[in-house]
Amino acid sequence: MTNKPDVSVLCFEGHKVRVLQLSGDPWFIAKDVCQALEIVNHRMALKALDHDEKGVNLTYTPGGQQLMRIVSESGFYKLIARSRKASTPNTFAHRFSNWVFREVIPSIRKHGAYGVPWALLHDFTRRSADSVERGSQAGKALVIRKIEKHQLAHEEKHLLDCFQPRLALGGESDAE
Known part of the structure; x- marks a missing residue:
């Protein structure tokens, strides 16, 4: 056939x-x-x-x-x-x-x-898989964004802890 x-x-x-x-x-x-x-x-x-x-x-x-x-x-x-x-x-x-x-x-x-015509079902299946993939990529991007946000907050705290006390101490010694 x-x-x-x-x-x-x-x-x-x-x-x-x-x-x-x-x-x-x-x-x-x-x-x-x-x-x-x-x-x-x-x-x-x-x-x-x-x-x-x-x-x-x-x-x-x-x-x-x-x-x-x-x-x-x-x-x-x-x-x-x-x-x-x-x-x-x-x-x-x-x-x-x-x-x-x-x-x-x-x-x-x-x-x-x-039954459902194959072409329609195949098109739906393809679009559904694409949607899942885009959602997966968006989810990964969101996780990356959350990690970056956490890392930036940690970096900011570290910078403030490391340098702000010096600025404050340096400012006091200049004033004396």
Whole structure:
């Protein structure tokens, strides 16, 4: 698969699953899906899928273009259905699968889409990181300013302690 995809992001309890639109069909980043389903050995899980339910796609990531394993919509559903943890109450995988079947799929059916477009999320993430960096730099500058202020106050006290008594004593001896 080589055509340039549109990417959106499904976000559940802080976990992001990237979804590519390839030739009008959703393809899910396999690593994201397996992490959400708490599947440790994603290679074995993908081996169990039919050949047409999995693939590889050159995908944009914050680290640049990378070949990513992807699964089709039917492969996505099979991974959920075959996941033991997805059917175990009180696990993240169970909550994730419930969310997919109760919210995501009905929204896609009703509205044609679900999730945040990747470009918007990436732009937000970049701006958020920039803001944190500027705050960090401002915080460092404030700490430096406080240290300088303390050092100047200490230096002023030292100068006064060292030289003012001499000036005062020198002034008294001149007056005598």
